[in-house]
Amino acid sequence: MKRKLLALAIIAISLSSCSDKWEYAEGMEPETGENQNGNGSGNGNGSGTETTYDYQPMTIGSKWIYTGDYNYIVESTSEDKVIDGISYHSFTNSFMNNTFYSAIKDGVYYVNGNSSIEASQLDFPAAPMMYLKDNVALNTSWSSKVKISPADSPIELSATYQYTLKEKGISFKIDKVTYPDVIHVDMTMTLPGSSTPVCTGSYYYAKKIGFIYSKVTMNGQTNTIKLASYEIKP
Structure with a gap:
């Protein structure tokens, strides 16, 4: 369960769960902190409470390469679906080898999808x-509350994820690149019967780019994920 909770804690396209490191093929390694557009930046002022809708680009073929404690590629694909009246767009995650869905409505960003890992035996x-x-x-x-018990379990167990918007419109540096107009969100995860977080994390999203960095701690283990390169399709 520890693995699975951590996997979900690194939410919004930064999923992880096991200790094996994925490696790039020779000659395909990204230059950490650089992007395929060559500018590493977004636009906008990030001020006030204006709804911007663009901290998660969804154009088909857009791609993000992540490194850190886990290495993987996220790519925007062509499927759209409506869930509970909200239109979602599909993405693939090379680490999880799965498809998940993301949506934006009235300035609220949602993720929907099965982030199970076969080795964890939890779904x-x-x-x-x-x-x-x-x-x-x-x-x-x-x-948000998320059910974490197996489908055949007689006991239903849910984890509560609380997010807090800590900063907006900031600059955030990853290796050689400074990203402007970044949102910083903190997260705590608790289980029923306890107010003590079992997992805490910080997430950073850049305007016109999406998720760029996370640092998540659970049971004394800290994992970081950072954007290495990206390509946003028009």
């Missing part, structure tokens, strides 16, 4: 999770 059902709000005031908090 999270597909259910929407609110992981970002781009149009709220600083220190605004929101929460």
Whole structure:
């Protein structure tokens, strides 16, 4: 369960769970901190409570390469589907070898998809999770509950993820690149019967680019994920 909770904790396209490191083929290694557009930046002022809708680009063929404690590629694909009245767009994750869905509505960003890993023997059902709000005031908090018990378990167990918008419109440096207009969100995860977080994390999203960095700690183990390169299709 520890693996699975950590996998879901690194939410919004930064999924992880096992200790094996994925390696690039020779000659395909990204130059950490650089991007295929050559500018490493987004646009906009990140001020006020204006709804911007663009901290997660969804154009087909857009691609993000991540490194850190886990290495993987996320790519925007061509499938769209409506879930609970909200239009979702599909993405693939090379680490999980799965498809998940993301949506944006009224400044709220959702992720929906099964992030199960065969080795964990646990299976999270597909259910929407609110992981970002781009149009709220600083220190605004929101929460999502996610079922974490196996489908055949007689006991239903849910984890509560609470997110807080800590910073907006900041600059954030990853290796050689400084990304402007970044949103910083903190997360805590708790289980029923306890107010003590079993997992904490910080996530950073750049305007016009998407998820760029996370640092998640659980049971004394800290993992970081960072954007190495990206290509946003028009």
